[in-house]
Amino acid sequence: MRPGERLLMKVSATRAFARTAPYVIPALDRAVHRLTRGKVLLSARMLPGVVLTATGARSGLPRRTPLACVPEEDGSWLLVGSNFGRPGHPAWTGNLLKNPEAEVSWRGRDIPVRARLLTGAERARAWRAALALWPPYGAYQARVTREIRLFRLERR
Structure with missing residues (x-):
């Protein structure tokens, strides 16, 4: 474990962090990512991270979201919809x-992907991998009644 980790x-497992982090961390990540032409993602200094560009469900517009991820050996990524342990x-x-x-x-390259919501045994395996990478996900799940969504992103 690195110093400070x-x-x-x-700290990231606290409710205070959950109230402030969703506003501060993504804004900083987007700004630094844009300024470095996709080469640097600040939050990726602690966790692997991607910037997801997805089409808005209501607006139909592209939405860019910096996210922590779990890179898989097969070249796919797991995304955890923890929302920092907030209800929705x-x-x-x-x-x-x-x-x-x-x-x-991902690491300065734009890669087309297809997302798949994980369920059942596949979700359980992915959840264990996410907890191994970032144990605070367990605290996030304990705070909410919803099941945290997990997605696998596979290259297209």
């Missing part, structure tokens, strides 16, 4: 449910 995990599903999950064709910016 244990403290960051502890994050908007990007609804966008992927309606429009699964999307794109991720």
Whole structure:
């Protein structure tokens, strides 16, 4: 574990973090990502991350969202719709449910993907992988009554 990582995990599992992080972290990530032409994602210093571009479920417009991810050995990515442990599903999950064709910016490259909501045993395996990468996901799930959505993004 890197220096400061244990403290960051502890802080990120708090309700105070859940109230402020959704506004601060994505805004910083988007700005830095844009300024570095897709080469740097600040939050990826602690967790692997992508910038998801999905079509808005209601607007039909492209929506860019920086997200932590779990990179898989087969070249796919797992996305966790934790919403920092807040009650509602994050908007990007609804966008992927309606429009699964999307794109991720990964290490400075734009990659077309197709999203698939995970269920059953496949979801259980993915959830274990997500918890192994970032244990605070467990605290997020414990705070909400909804089941946190997990998606697998596969290259198109």
